[in-house]
Amino acid sequence: MQCIVFFGIQGSGKGTQAELLSHSLNFQHINTGDLFRDQVSRGTELGLRVREIIGRGELVPDELVFQIVDSVLEPERKGIVFDGFPRTLAQAEFLVRHYEVLRVFFLQLEEADAINRISARRVCGDCGTNYNLKSNRPQRPDLCDKCGGALIIRKDDRPEAISKRFAEFYSQTLALKDFFGEQGLLTEINAGNSIDAIAGEIANTIGNLNS
Numbered sequence: 001m002q003c004i005v006f007f008g009i010q011g012s013g014k015g016t017q018a019e020l021l022s023h024s025l026n027f028q029h030i031n032t033g034d035l036f037r038d039q040v041s042r043g044t045e046l047g048l049r050v051r052e053i054i055g056r057g058e059l060v061p062d063e064l065v066f067q068i069v070d071s072v073l074e075p076e077r078k079g080i081v082f083d084g085f086p087r088t089l090a091q092a093e094f095l096v097r098h099y100e101v102l103r104v105f106f107l108q109l110e111e112a113d114a115i116n117r118i119s120a121r122r123v124c125g126d127c128g129t130n131y132n133l134k135s136n137r138p139q140r141p142d143l144c145d146k147c148g149g150a151l152i153i154r155k156d157d158r159p160e161a162i163s164k165r166f167a168e169f170y171s172q173t174l175a176l177k178d179f180f181g182e183q184g185l186l187t188e189i190n191a192g193n194s195i196d197a198i199a200g201e202i203a204n205t206i207g208n209l210n211s
C-alpha cells in the first residue's frame with residue numbers, strides 16, 4: 001500500500017494539510033491522535049489503557065500504535081495519508097517495512113508560533129469537532145456550530161501537557177528528519193505560511209513525483 005506521511009510539532013498544521021491532501025488524492029486519512037482520543041471518549045479497553053498517558057502528553061507504546069493503525073486500515077483504498085504516525089524511529093522502521101512511502105512532509109514551525117496556535121484551539125466536548133479561535137472560528141465563541149455543545153480546551157492542550165508533548169517531539173520524533181532524509185523521502189515545508197500556500201507547495205511536490 002502506498003502512503004504519504006506528515007509530521008511536525010503540535011500546532012504545525014499537519015492535520016489540516018493531511019486532510020486536504022487525502023481528499024484530493026482520495027487516500028484514507030489516518031490521524032492516530034484522533035483515533036486514540038476516540039477510544040478514550042468511548043471508554044474502550046484500549047482507551048482506558050492510554051487515557052492517562054495521553055493526558056500527560058506522553059507517547060503511547062509503539063505496539064498499541066501499530067494495533068490501532070491496523071484496526072482502521074481500509075485495504076481497498078488507493079493509499080493512506082498518515083498524520084501523527086510515525087513518531088518514533090521504531091515506528092518509522094515499521095512503516096518502511098510495511099508500506100511504499102511516496103513522500104514524507106516535515107512541517108517546520110518555531111515553538112513560539114506553535115504555542116500561539118495551540119492556545120487558540122478548542123474542541124466540542126459533545127461531538128469532538130475541532131475549532132481554532134484565530135483560523136477556524138465557531139459562529140458563537142463558546143459553542144459548537146454543529147451540535148451546540150460547549151467548546152473546551154483539550155486536556156492535552158493545557159500548558160503542562162503541551163510542554164511534555166514538545167519534549168517528546170524533540171527527543172523522539174525529530175530524529176525522523178534524518179531517517180527519512182537519508183532515504184531521499186523528505187520534503188521540509190515552512191509551516192508559518194498560509195494554509196493555501198502550504199497546500200500548493202505540497203500539491204506541486206506530489207505532482208512532480210508523478211511526472
Ligand code: AMP
Pocket residue numbers: 010032033034036053054057058059060061065083084085086087088091156165
Ligand atoms: P496528537 O493529537 O497527534 O498530538 O496525539 C495525541 C496523543 O496521542 C499524543 O500526545 C500521544 O499520547 C498519542 N499518540 C498519537 N499518535 C501517536 C504515535 N504515533 N505514537 C505514540 N503516541 C501517539
